[in-house]
Amino acid sequence: MKKTDRELGMLRQISRRDFIHGTSLAALGLLLPMGCRPSGSNVSASSVNYPPTRTGMRGSHPGSFETAHALAREGVRFENPVDLVEEYDVVVVGAGISGLTAAYQYRKKYGPESRILLLDNHDDFGGHAKRNEFHQGGDMRLSWGGTMNLEYLSFTDTVLEFLAELGIDLQQLNKDLDFHYGGDGPAIWFDADTYGSDVLVPGFSMYSRNLDALEKIDQFPIGESGRVALKQFYSSDANVLEGMSEREIEHVLRHTSYTEFLSRYAGLPVEAVEMFVKATDGYWGVQPHSLSTTEAMNAWLPGSHLLGDAADRAAGLEESEIVAMFPDGNASIARLLVQSLIPAVAPGTHAENIATARFDYSQLDRPGRSIRLRLESTAVHVVNEDHQVAVTYVKEGMNTRVRARHCVLACYHAMIPHLCPEIPEAQKEAQRYQVKHPMLVTNVLLRSGEAFDKLGITGAYCPGRMHAKVWLIKGVNTAGYQQGRDVEGPVPVMFWGMVAPPRHDVPIHDQLREARQILLEMKFEDFEREVRTVLDGMLRPTGFDAAEDILAISVNRWPHGYAYGYLDLWDPEWEAGQAPHEIARQPVGNIVIANSDAAASAYTQSAIEEAFRAIDELS
Numbered sequence: 001m002k003k004t005d006r007e008l009g010m011l012r013q014i015s016r017r018d019f020i021h022g023t024s025l026a027a028l029g030l031l032l033p034m035g036c037r038p039s040g041s042n043v044s045a046s047s048v049n050y051p052p053t054r055t056g057m058r059g060s061h062p063g064s065f066e067t068a069h070a071l072a073r074e075g076v077r078f079e080n081p082v083d084l085v086e087e088y089d090v091v092v093v094g095a096g097i098s099g100l101t102a103a104y105q106y107r108k109k110y111g112p113e114s115r116i117l118l119l120d121n122h123d124d125f126g127g128h129a130k131r132n133e134f135h136q137g138g139d140m141r142l143s144w145g146g147t148m149n150l151e152y153l154s155f156t157d158t159v160l161e162f163l164a165e166l167g168i169d170l171q172q173l174n175k176d177l178d179f180h181y182g183g184d185g186p187a188i189w190f191d192a193d194t195y196g197s198d199v200l201v202p203g204f205s206m207y208s209r210n211l212d213a214l215e216k217i218d219q220f221p222i223g224e225s226g227r228v229a230l231k232q233f234y235s236s237d238a239n240v241l242e243g244m245s246e247r248e249i250e251h252v253l254r255h256t257s258y259t260e261f262l263s264r265y266a267g268l269p270v271e272a273v274e275m276f277v278k279a280t281d282g283y284w285g286v287q288p289h290s291l292s293t294t295e296a297m298n299a300w301l302p303g304s305h306l307l308g309d310a311a312d313r314a315a316g317l318e319e320s321e322i323v324a325m326f327p328d329g330n331a332s333i334a335r336l337l338v339q340s341l342i343p344a345v346a347p348g349t350h351a352e353n354i355a356t357a358r359f360d361y362s363q364l365d366r367p368g369r370s371i372r373l374r375l376e377s378t379a380v381h382v383v384n385e386d387h388q389v390a391v392t393y394v395k396e397g398m399n400t401r402v403r404a405r406h407c408v409l410a411c412y413h414a415m416i417p418h419l420c421p422e423i424p425e426a427q428k429e430a431q432r433y434q435v436k437h438p439m440l441v442t443n444v445l446l447r448s449g450e451a452f453d454k455l456g457i458t459g460a461y462c463p464g465r466m467h468a469k470v471w472l473i474k475g476v477n478t479a480g481y482q483q484g485r486d487v488e489g490p491v492p493v494m495f496w497g498m499v500a501p502p503r504h505d506v507p508i509h510d511q512l513r514e515a516r517q518i519l520l521e522m523k524f525e526d527f528e529r530e531v532r533t534v535l536d537g538m539l540r541p542t543g544f545d546a547a548e549d550i551l552a553i554s555v556n557r558w559p560h561g562y563a564y565g566y567l568d569l570w571d572p573e574w575e576a577g578q579a580p581h582e583i584a585r586q587p588v589g590n591i592v593i594a595n596s597d598a599a600a601s602a603y604t605q606s607a608i609e610e611a612f613r614a615i616d617e618l619s
């Protein structure tokens with residue numbers, strides 16, 4: 001029977017159980033009166049001054065986007081700014097990995113005395129490189145709220161040398177990693193709301209051929225014809241594109257949506273196809289109806305075994321990447337960059353202990369320092385003026401203007417036309433083309449991983465739910481942090497997914513915008529109810545109690561997630577130099593443009609490379 005909100009533990013103040021390094025908040029005199037808690041969020045008192053420990057709504061958290069939306073959506077003008085007396089050589093808008101790298105490279109190019117101001121609209125630096133830090137009974141548990149994988153085999157020398165300069169040993173990180181996204185204990189969980197009853201099928205991965213586990217399909221709560229077809233799909237050795245040339249195969253795979261491939265070529269009935277439609281949400285914010293077969297298969301969705309020998313080459317299927325990973329994802333890179341720019345934030349910190357270092361945020365923006373990082377500051381107007389750039393930003397409701405010799409825009413490209421009216425219309429049009437993919441990463445701290453252990457799983461694919469994937473975060477033992485498989489006590493579980501676009505028969509940019517709007521309108525309670533429902537349905541048979549065993553929840557909502565990287569079914573082949581991102585990133589006077597959007601590529605390495613390019617363009 002469906003549980004009430006009370007039974008799920010919705011009405012509890014879970015934050016009351018948060019502790020800092022084993023010291024209770026009350027002992028530190030930090031407890032806030034109840035009325036002071038931000039509504040709809042489990043913000044604990046410990047987190048007030050330490051952004052990584054804030055729980056509740058993170059990612060694009062309340063307070064981070066309203067100014068930008070007023071500018072971009074409502075056309076509000078932020079007039080009569082107060083001029084700052086501070087003087088800078090460069091203002092960097094956006095303190096994600098690209099902006100931080102740009103600041104780092106600027107100092108390298110123009111010398112250690114360079115005066116640099118970084119502005120970011122969030123309450124923490126790093127952009128998508130977001131650290132989620134939980135404290136419970138003296139233990140710190142880390143998870144990543146955004147970017148995590150370093151797929152380093154494809155990194156250019158520029159990126160490899162840069163990361164080495166930060167002291168990062170990618171091979172060592174890879175060796176220290178024993179985390180497999182649930183691949184070492186897979187399961188599929190059918191939920192009662194969608195499938196009529198809660199059914200967990202351990203030992204079955206949607207992604208591999210499951211030749212040894214085909215009988216598990218008998219447990220799937222779908223019709224007999226769907227089960228038979230799925231068994232046939234996974235076990236078949238037939239080449240469904242037999243007789244086609246490589247060129248024809250490539251054409252079919254790039255111009256056929258994955259759902260169409262499954263029904264037309266793999267012979268799956270609708271209810272079996274439906275089981276795959278949530279699988280790509282976490283990566284694209286759109287479903288495989290809107291992705292080519294090649295794109296879906298490159299995201300590990302099954303079916304390539306039906307394509308014959310030439311298929312990998314013809315379809316451009318990529319090898320699975322080897323990854324390196326920090327315990328807080330690429331937030332460690334952002335932290336290393338900030339520490340290099342402003343050493344006083346964490347003296348004595350380096351790549352080997354970065355994961356456990358506590359940063360002193362009061363050092364980020366100190367008067368008299370040559371490099372300052374100003375959070376909760378949204379740039380609203382950027383304009384070239386006689387050999388200078390004037391940047392207006394809003395912080396705490398104040399319109400402030402600062403001038404510098406240069407400006408680097410390392411923010412979302414779709415924002416730039418609103419910031420810089422002087423940009424030529426064709427360039428603005430190209431910037432508007434960059435509609436980022438909305439994404440969602442929700443981290444839940446559990447009292448222990450016991451329920452997962454009892455079920456013999458490390459993760460599950462949930463085809464009926466908002467977050468289609470759930471992983472237990474264990475096996476990340478790097479950079480001074482140990483979260484081995486045998487560690488007992490609290491453990492984070494990461495939920496990865498997205499709300500479905502309401503329509504998939506409209507242009508891709510509309511799908512992304514519509515899904516984004518839904519994401520933006522959702523409240524913390526909506527996400528909380530969702531993860532509690534899933535954990536209750538999946539783990540309850542082990543004695544798990546959602547009301548008691550959930551200790552904290554951080555929802556990392558990214559309405560502007562991955563950079564849009566052109567999709568087979570929706571984009572033409574652009575001529576060299578004519579792709580929107582190439583037009584969008586052209587310098588304008590003393591303003592240069594970075595961000596991974598500038599590469600139309602949602603990767604950390606792209607964010608770094610684009611920062612290098614932007615700084616190179618400055619004279």
Ligand SMILES: Cc1cc2nc3c(=O)[nH]c(=O)nc-3n(C[C@H](O)[C@H](O)[C@H](O)COP(=O)(O)OP(=O)(O)OC[C@H]3O[C@@H](n4cnc5c(N)ncnc54)[C@H](O)[C@@H]3O)c2cc1C
Pocket residue numbers: 068093094095096097098099119120121122126127128129145146147148149150151330377378379380410411412415439440441558560561562563594595596597602603604605607
């Ligand atoms: C959930 C998720 C998972 C990901 N996983 C991976 C992964 O595993 N591996 C990988 O390589 N990549 C991953 N990525 C891609 C990620 O986008 C890049 O790796 C990289 O972090 C992007 O950095 P960036 O600096 O270009 O942009 P961002 O991180 O977006 O930083 C830009 C910053 O500028 C700020 N900003 C925007 N407008 C303004 C303004 N007007 N004023 C002030 N500040 C502004 C933004 O809010 C943001 O903080 C992931 C992304 C997401 C969302």
